[in-house]
Amino acid sequence: MTEAIAFVAQIDPEAVEIVVVPQLPHDLDSEVRAAKEAVRDLQEQQATAAQLSRRAARRLREAGLTGSDAAVVLGISPQRVSQLLRDSG
Template identity: 40%
Template sequence: MTGRKTYEVVAKRWKRGWELHIAGAGVTQSRTLLDAEGMVRDYVAALTEAHPDSFDVVITPEIGAGADGEILDLREADREAEAARERAAALRRNLARRLDSLGLSGREIASVLHVSPQRVSQLLDRARERGGRRGATS
């Protein structure tokens, strides 16, 4: 995680665009949801004298009609999928290193992992950066 401040924003629709409720900072507006992040950055920068790129912005639109819960569910599913991808990458690196230590060639490791030999080289290089063993095998 970074030490950057994150501004949580709830975007509420109204007839002229979006009302942007910035937690701990106030409220501003945007004509479109696409412009909302820029408006929040400009507002917070003016308020705090921080550079507009020095903080993070997370916008959650309030749409109604039952869509809000689905939006939150989708965001959670995306977070879970990213965590699963990170776990799979770590498992793949560790297994590549283990197969390498057992004497399998780079091409054999590629076959086991269903990746290219070039990807095996990358995996083993990353494993070595983290304290792995022997030279390239692909």
């Protein structure tokens, strides 16, 4: 297809770029945009939760709790506490 466009336009086929932009009905387009926004919001919330979890795990360890005790307090596995502590350093 790029060759045909280049031939008609009398330009180098390498200069032809085809961009496909789907056209959705308005209600479906709105729904897709809302879904994408919800995903972005969730990603932001996950990043915030991870940051808060790292800080809490670090503070619990600084307060003298073991990794196992910190895990119980945070409601996560001891392995996850170790991971959070590694990621916070």
